[in-house]
Amino acid sequence: MRTGNITLVKKMNKQLVLKLIRDQHPISRADIAKITGLNKATVSALVDELIDEHLVHESGIGVSTGGRRPLMLRFNADAGSLIGVELGVNYLYAVLTNLNAEIIWEQRRSFRPEEGQEAIVSEMVELIEAAIRRAPATPYGVMGIGIGVPGIVHTESGTVIFAPNLRWGDVSLASALQKQWPQYPVIVENEAKLAALGEKWFGAGKEFAHFVYISAGIGIGAGVVLHHQLYRGVNGLAGEIGHHTIDLNGVRCNCGNIGCWEMYASQKYIERRLAEEGRVEWLDDRFSIAAMALAAESDDQLARILEETGRYLGIGLLQVIYAYNPEAVIIGGPLASAGDYILRAARKEVEERILVKNENEPYMIVSELKEKSCAIGAAASVLEAVVLPPEFESSL
Amino acid sequence: MRTGNITLVKKMNKQLVLKLIRDQHPISRADIAKITGLNKATVSALVDELIDEHLVHESGIGVSTGGRRPLMLRFNADAGSLIGVELGVNYLYAVLTNLNAEIIWEQRRSFRPEEGQEAIVSEMVELIEAAIRRAPATPYGVMGIGIGVPGIVHTESGTVIFAPNLRWGDVSLASALQKQWPQYPVIVENEAKLAALGEKWFGAGKEFAHFVYISAGIGIGAGVVLHHQLYRGVNGLAGEIGHHTIDLNGVRCNCGNIGCWEMYASQKYIERRLAEEGRVEWLDDRFSIAAMALAAESDDQLARILEETGRYLGIGLLQVIYAYNPEAVIIGGPLASAGDYILRAARKEVEERILVKNENEPYMIVSELKEKSCAIGAAASVLEAVVLPPEFESSL
DNA sequence: GCCATTAGTTTATATGATAAACTAACTAAA
DNA sequence: TTTAGTTAGTTTATCATATAAACTAATGGC
Numbered sequence: 001m002r003t004g005n006i007t008l009v010k011k012m013n014k015q016l017v018l019k020l021i022r023d024q025h026p027i028s029r030a031d032i033a034k035i036t037g038l039n040k041a042t043v044s045a046l047v048d049e050l051i052d053e054h055l056v057h058e059s060g061i062g063v064s065t066g067g068r069r070p071l072m073l074r075f076n077a078d079a080g081s082l083i084g085v086e087l088g089v090n091y092l093y094a095v096l097t098n099l100n101a102e103i104i105w106e107q108r109r110s111f112r113p114e115e116g117q118e119a120i121v122s123e124m125v126e127l128i129e130a131a132i133r134r135a136p137a138t139p140y141g142v143m144g145i146g147i148g149v150p151g152i153v154h155t156e157s158g159t160v161i162f163a164p165n166l167r168w169g170d171v172s173l174a175s176a177l178q179k180q181w182p183q184y185p186v187i188v189e190n191e192a193k194l195a196a197l198g199e200k201w202f203g204a205g206k207e208f209a210h211f212v213y214i215s216a217g218i219g220i221g222a223g224v225v226l227h228h229q230l231y232r233g234v235n236g237l238a239g240e241i242g243h244h245t246i247d248l249n250g251v252r253c254n255c256g257n258i259g260c261w262e263m264y265a266s267q268k269y270i271e272r273r274l275a276e277e278g279r280v281e282w283l284d285d286r287f288s289i290a291a292m293a294l295a296a297e298s299d300d301q302l303a304r305i306l307e308e309t310g311r312y313l314g315i316g317l318l319q320v321i322y323a324y325n326p327e328a329v330i331i332g333g334p335l336a337s338a339g340d341y342i343l344r345a346a347r348k349e350v351e352e353r354i355l356v357k358n359e360n361e362p363y364m365i366v367s368e369l370k371e372k373s374c375a376i377g378a379a380a381s382v383l384e385a386v387v388l389p390p391e392f393e394s395s396l
Numbered sequence: 397m398r399t400g401n402i403t404l405v406k407k408m409n410k411q412l413v414l415k416l417i418r419d420q421h422p423i424s425r426a427d428i429a430k431i432t433g434l435n436k437a438t439v440s441a442l443v444d445e446l447i448d449e450h451l452v453h454e455s456g457i458g459v460s461t462g463g464r465r466p467l468m469l470r471f472n473a474d475a476g477s478l479i480g481v482e483l484g485v486n487y488l489y490a491v492l493t494n495l496n497a498e499i500i501w502e503q504r505r506s507f508r509p510e511e512g513q514e515a516i517v518s519e520m521v522e523l524i525e526a527a528i529r530r531a532p533a534t535p536y537g538v539m540g541i542g543i544g545v546p547g548i549v550h551t552e553s554g555t556v557i558f559a560p561n562l563r564w565g566d567v568s569l570a571s572a573l574q575k576q577w578p579q580y581p582v583i584v585e586n587e588a589k590l591a592a593l594g595e596k597w598f599g600a601g602k603e604f605a606h607f608v609y610i611s612a613g614i615g616i617g618a619g620v621v622l623h624h625q626l627y628r629g630v631n632g633l634a635g636e637i638g639h640h641t642i643d644l645n646g647v648r649c650n651c652g653n654i655g656c657w658e659m660y661a662s663q664k665y666i667e668r669r670l671a672e673e674g675r676v677e678w679l680d681d682r683f684s685i686a687a688m689a690l691a692a693e694s695d696d697q698l699a700r701i702l703e704e705t706g707r708y709l710g711i712g713l714l715q716v717i718y719a720y721n722p723e724a725v726i727i728g729g730p731l732a733s734a735g736d737y738i739l740r741a742a743r744k745e746v747e748e749r750i751l752v753k754n755e756n757e758p759y760m761i762v763s764e765l766k767e768k769s770c771a772i773g774a775a776a777s778v779l780e781a782v783v784l785p786p787e788f789e790s791s792l
Numbered sequence: 793g794c795c796a797t798t799a800g801t802t803t804a805t806a807t808g809a810t811a812a813a814c815t816a817a818c819t820a821a822a
Numbered sequence: 823t824t825t826a827g828t829t830a831g832t833t834t835a836t837c838a839t840a841t842a843a844a845c846t847a848a849t850g851g852c
Contacts, residue, residue, distance in 0.1 A: 002408075002411075002788075003412060003432050003433055003434050003840095004406070004407075004408035004839095004840090005405060005839085006402065006405065006416075006806085006807050006840065007807080007842085008405065008840070009402065009404065009405055009809075010400070010807085010808065010809090012399070013400050013808095016399060016400075028831090033831095037399055038399050038828080039809060039810050039811075041809080042808080042809055043831095044831065044832065045809090047806085056798085063725060064817085064818050064828095064829075065818095065819090065829070066819050066820080066827085066828050066829065067817070067819070067827085067829025067830065068816060068817040068818050068831075070829080070830060071830080071831080081697065095840075108790020152752060161752075162752055163835095165826085176456060226627065232623065233720060233722065233723055234605075234606055234722065234723050236721070237718065237721035238719065238720055238721035239715070239721075241715070241719055243751055244640070245711050246641050247643060247645065248642055248646065248655075248711070249643065249645065250644065255751055256749070259643075259644075307663070315641050315644070316641075318640075319637070319640045319719075320719075322633065322635075322637050322639060322640060323634065323635070323637055323640075323719040324634055325631055325632070325634035325635075325636075327630050336414070347815085356557065356558055356631075356638065374843085386793070392400075399809095400809090401808090401809060401810085401838090402809065402810095402837085402839055402840090405840075406840090409839095425800065426798070426800070429800095434840080434841095435842075436799085436800065436801085437801075437802080437842085438839080438841075440801065441798065460797095460798075460799095460850065461849095462798065462849075462851080463797040463848075464800075464847060464849055465798085465799075465849065466800085467799080467800080486813075487851095564829080586831060635841040680797080699802070770843050778817020
């Protein structure tokens, strides 16, 4: 049971000060006091501790506004390193970053899903080892490892419960890695949820208290951020909205049901339509939506297919909007790389269909971190777990 | 900006103690200290204050467990009164309750929607006046007035933005009432959201941190409780899920779109089907689902219609489950009075369709407060605003 | 009838925020 | 150049509150 005591107050205030410095640096102690309402003495004491802990440093003297010049403070992004790994359906992508998610080192490897779980995990171990070797000398060193997985995850145990596209079920990924590196926290989480975290900390989600990140690729998943915090639900299933029924008499989905959203607003749909229209030249191994969007500029049929996909995307986005009423919806994943074809159509569909028409429509925007969302989000999850817990987030 | 200071700690602990007493009364100071981990002295001090404030009282001596006998504490439900009003499509229902939502006085009035907004508001004023007159002498007297409205509400200003079934738009309900009773807080909120609050405080939602209340009647709305708190979204639209598209090529809804969930899992559907099947004898003014469910026991056609409705309800519930991943879904509103016909079919549909089949399926249960959910929830909203703010809710 | 046990209070102490007084370092205007 | 006013940041004394420990109170069981 969470009781209040004085150390809690201190933790809250210290976090508040640290977040403010991170968000608004360079900033002076005096400004922090003004903005937060905390006493100047309190701010000074907390800042001193943060400096001792290497999370903040003084970065020189600012300009005077008619009196003594302020000592400017900055978040020390080089206090440690973060490792983020994206486990894709047929690739691994790892990044090593500083605490600002600036990439120090990255590597991408392909694998064939048939290789099997153990082989893939050992590839991942190699990749992480390589990242650790590249980690620069910093006060904290590597602060942890985050891993994004295309499936449903039990975060407490770090188990992959179900990853259909990998054909994984019940894989204790965290404990396998934890055995290798007992000293580092290991976080395993769903790919879309981590991408949402990435956008929250370092991308298009920075300003929003409530937003939904949509990962639209082969399937559709979502990461839901409410009150500045990732919302997981009881079993970490919140946001598994790809299987929302949008057409009761539509196409069969491999989940067994009919008319799931992800049969219409995903790469699956585009491929189906390309096949129907006999445009098989596009359907090879290295199919890319970005390339298709490029070609669509002089190919109306391709453009039409993308627009259809966008319309279906919009229909589902409307459900997202009704369900969560977010400030923004951030579209990520391969479908976000279709230039404006998909997004414009989606926006139009939402505008036409929405119940209460006003300026309150959420922004529908594109991911800022692009194909790096998940890996950077994985790194961000470590940052959040170790340095900047969201517990005391100004709960509106 | 929310900073921590010592008084915040005190507020948190005092709230914690008060909530514990409310939930587990009768309870001794010693037990509170054990459960919360707070020091015995702290508990005693806080309890003394709560007693001074009339929110808690000692209710006699408990049984010894081998030592001094404890002084048992109880929540003082008679410290004040709450007024809750449900504004229906063609009726008003008001309750006056104590702080345990025990009804002291209630009244129901019908009106015709054609009467117009002003007439309805003045009926509401009369009703509230009657409630205030019946309020017993208590330390705090009437603590506030909560009002549930079938539409979208701007809570900060207490304005009804859009209530389609009443044909209201932009009605400043709270300020009209506030003028009458400046001394009482007036809360205006969407009907389903208040019903969710009611179930949270006094009904089927007591044990859940995350649950969704579904108000299924003429249309469908939802109240979403996450982390023990009502989730409203940015504009208070969160949970307006009746217009989720479930059949792209289905029936036209009066929202302008096609295939909205509330065309299938609502009274509208039942009436449509009754008409289609020529069972016009049911389609009079005083149509009641409860009566229909009773008749369905010996009328397969009626039973089938209810089951169809249940199946459609299930399809939408699946979306609710994927979106929010709640511990429970509580079904309220007229459809919940269909005996087991609707709910059984809905449960079956969810079980068959759900992606991850395990014991983690949320409970799908029926409202405990029944047709009183909204009015009691309106009263609960006052309780929450004035006595038991959810701010410091153990944020998991 | 005494001892172990539990309930609750009193007292002394520690922590951390705060207000106010202080020092430091500057700008601008006389 | 001097000086008054201003802003930045620190030091000091004080206050509120939680806590630990010692206390009183009241009981059951042997």
